[in-house]
Amino acid sequence: MVLVARGRIDSMSAAKLGQALSEHISGSVSHLVLDLAGVDYMSSAGLRELVNALKKVKRIGGDLRLSQPTRRVREVMEMAGLDTIFLIFDTSVDAVESY
Amino acid sequence: MDEHGWITIPARMDQVHEACGFVARVAARHGMDDEGVYRCQLSVEEICTNIVEHGYENVERTGKIEIWCFTHNETFIIEVIDDAPLFNPLGLPKPDPSTPLWERSEGGWGIQFVRRFMDRVEYSDSDSRNHFRMEKRLS
Numbered sequence: 001m002v003l004v005a006r007g008r009i010d011s012m013s014a015a016k017l018g019q020a021l022s023e024h025i026s027g028s029v030s031h032l033v034l035d036l037a038g039v040d041y042m043s044s045a046g047l048r049e050l051v052n053a054l055k056k057v058k059r060i061g062g063d064l065r066l067s068q069p070t071r072r073v074r075e076v077m078e079m080a081g082l083d084t085i086f087l088i089f090d091t092s093v094d095a096v097e098s099y
Numbered sequence: 100m101d102e103h104g105w106i107t108i109p110a111r112m113d114q115v116h117e118a119c120g121f122v123a124r125v126a127a128r129h130g131m132d133d134e135g136v137y138r139c140q141l142s143v144e145e146i147c148t149n150i151v152e153h154g155y156e157n158v159e160r161t162g163k164i165e166i167w168c169f170t171h172n173e174t175f176i177i178e179v180i181d182d183a184p185l186f187n188p189l190g191l192p193k194p195d196p197s198t199p200l201w202e203r204s205e206g207g208w209g210i211q212f213v214r215r216f217m218d219r220v221e222y223s224d225s226d227s228r229n230h231f232r233m234e235k236r237l238s
Contacts, residue, residue, distance in 0.1 A: 011115055011148040041137065043144050044209040051203055058200070072137065079215060080208045081196025 001031065002092050006038035009046035018049035021064070022056065030062035033095040037068035047080055054086065063087070067095040103169035108147075110155045110162035110181065115147045118166050118179075125168040126175055130237050138216035139177060139235060145209030146179045146188075146231050154183030154229065173238060174218070179231045186229065187222045189214075 001024055009017055024032055034050075036042075054064045065087045069077065077083050089095040106121045108114040119140045126136045147164055155162040165180040194207040214220055219234040 010119075010144055011112060041141070043141055043148075044206070044212060045148065047208060048205055051200070054200065076208075076212060079196065079212060080194075081198065084197075085200050 002033045002035055002096060004035045004038065008041040009039055009049075010041065010043045011045040014043075014045035014049045017046060018052060021049065021053035025053065025057045025060065025062070028060075030057050030060065030064075031099045032057060032062065032064045033067055033089075033092055034064060035067050035092045036070065036073055039073050040070055042073045042076055044076075044080075047076060047082060050082070050086070063099075065089065065095045065098060067092040103167065105165060105167040107163050107165050110151050110164050110183075112148070112151050115144055115151065118147050118164065119144050121166060122168055122177060129168075129170050129175055131175055131235070135175075135235055135237070139175065139233075142213040142216050142233055143177060143179065145213050146233075149188055149209060150179070150181045150183060150229075154181055154186060170237065173236060175235050175237055177233045177235075179229075179233075181229045183229060185224045185227065187224070188231070189220065189222050 003020065003024065005017060024030060057064045067089045068091060069088060074083070087098065089098065104125045106118065108117050122143045123136050123140045126139045131139065143166065150164055162181065162183060167178040169176050188210045191207065191210060193211060213233065217233040217235050221232045223230045
């Protein structure tokens with residue numbers, strides 16, 4: 001399953017991202033890809049939702065993998081050490097094929 | 100002090116974008132480049148969000164946040180002032196980026212982004228109010 005996020009993920013909108021991810025994390029194993037190519041702004045609120053979603057999906061044996069983060073998103077992820085927590089791919093195709 | 104501007108917002112999450120938009124407009128008007136404007140916006144969001152989520156968490160819900168912007172000696176200065184209980188966010192321990200997934204707590208990164216994105220940050224409790232000052236060079 002590939003989910004595509006766009007625009008600005010800030011303290012106002014982060015909960016929507018978390019909700020969207022949660023809806024796709026069910027009792028069965030979830031292999032999710034989140035395409036971040038269209039996200040030009042992500043604050044710590046957005047990162048918090050990504051981490052919470054990753055914990056949820058890993059608890060049921062799945063994974064959340066990321067693709068195409070923009071430079072700005074990659075920068076904050078690296079600052080928080082999330083580039084070593086998430087598997088990150090150059091394209092969504094690569095991310096899907098990694099499963 | 101050169102040009103300046105200020106805004107007061109209710110301390111509510113749905114108002115934080117007003118503060119971000121205001122700072123972005125003033126920073127751009129003062130000649131900040133796009134990357135600098137982005138960094139100022141994100142920093143203001145993190146500080147205001149902290150105030151709403153933690154500063155006013157257990158007190159009256161009608162609190163306000165003042166945001167002042169001005170330039171001085173080619174430096175863009177943002178000062179965020181609130182009347183929540185006095186608290187210095189710069190005194191919090193710095194989170195460790197090497198923390199494994201399952202040991203990660205919810206927060207702590209916002210203030211780190213502010214430290215990194217701004218050239219200088221400073222907290223004071225003058226007049227028994229929280230003052231968080233951020234500086235970023237215009238060039």
